Amino acid sequence: MRPTAGTSGSPRPFRLGLTGSVGMGKSTTAAMFAELGLPVWDADASVHRLYAKGGAAAAVLAPHFPGAVSDGSVSRETLKHLLAQDPARLAQLERLVHPLVAADRAAFLAGTGADILILDVPLLYEKGIDAECDAVLLVTAPADLQRARVLARPGMTEAQLALILSRQMPDAQKRSRADHIVxxxxxxxxxxxxEALIAHLRAKTGAEHA
Structure with a gap:
């Protein structure tokens, strides 16, 4: 865990990747970091901004998913319906959207002066974004608790949960790769x-640059 010096020669902020499978409590954990004053980049929120009216995604997706774009915004529900009809188009959607998300993340990284910042990414390992992080915190929970949390969400079904999990790296594999686990x-x-992790990271990074 060693922050890299920026172009000015001073250490850049420590990048802590935050990830976890659906229903593990990642969003709640991210909110705690924010409440404690650490900047948090939320991958899902980034996509929402890109899909909203005036976001960059509408112009990029319109030629390929015209039915999902209306009045300058992208309908997530329509996209979800289109992908359910033809799951193979997910790869095409990701090729179009991921560069926009990466640009948004880069802007966040360049625009903060904090000592520690959080990259909240559900598919952190799956998309290789852990390579951009100095350490990774995995948020986890017992499988029965995870399942109960997810199925308690409005409209969630066993089939939807199975589909979501099929797209995510197994929790056991994430545990084997993470630097920190909660x-x-x-x-x-x-x-x-x-709170203890933040104190630990500040003590460690401070010692490295003392």
Whole structure:
């Protein structure tokens, strides 16, 4: 875990990747980092911005997914329906959208002066974004708790959960690769872990540059 010097010669912010499979509590954990004053880049929020009216995705997707673009914005529901009809088009969608997301992430990285920042990415390992991070925190939970959390969401079905999980690296494999792991069994224990991790990272990076 060693931050790289920026073009000015001073250490760049420490990049902590935050990831976890669906229902593990990643969004709640990301919110805790934000509450504690750390800048958080949220991959899902980035896509929402790109799809919103005035976002860059509409012009890029219109020639390829014209039915999903209207009045300068992209309908996620329409895209979801189109992909359900032809799952093979997911790769095409990703080829078009991922460069836009990468540009948004690069702008975030260039625009913060914090000592530690968080890259909140559900598919961090799957898309190789862990290579951009100095360390990775995996958010996890027992499988039965994960399943209960996800199926409690409005409109969620067993089939949808199975599809989501099929696109994500197994939790056990993520555990073997992560630098830090937190089990989100309660809000209080997770908050204590996050506070301790921030203190640990600040102490470590501070010592490296003392």
């Amino acid at each position: 089990e989100t069994l309660s809000l209080a224990s997770t908050r204590l872990y996050i």
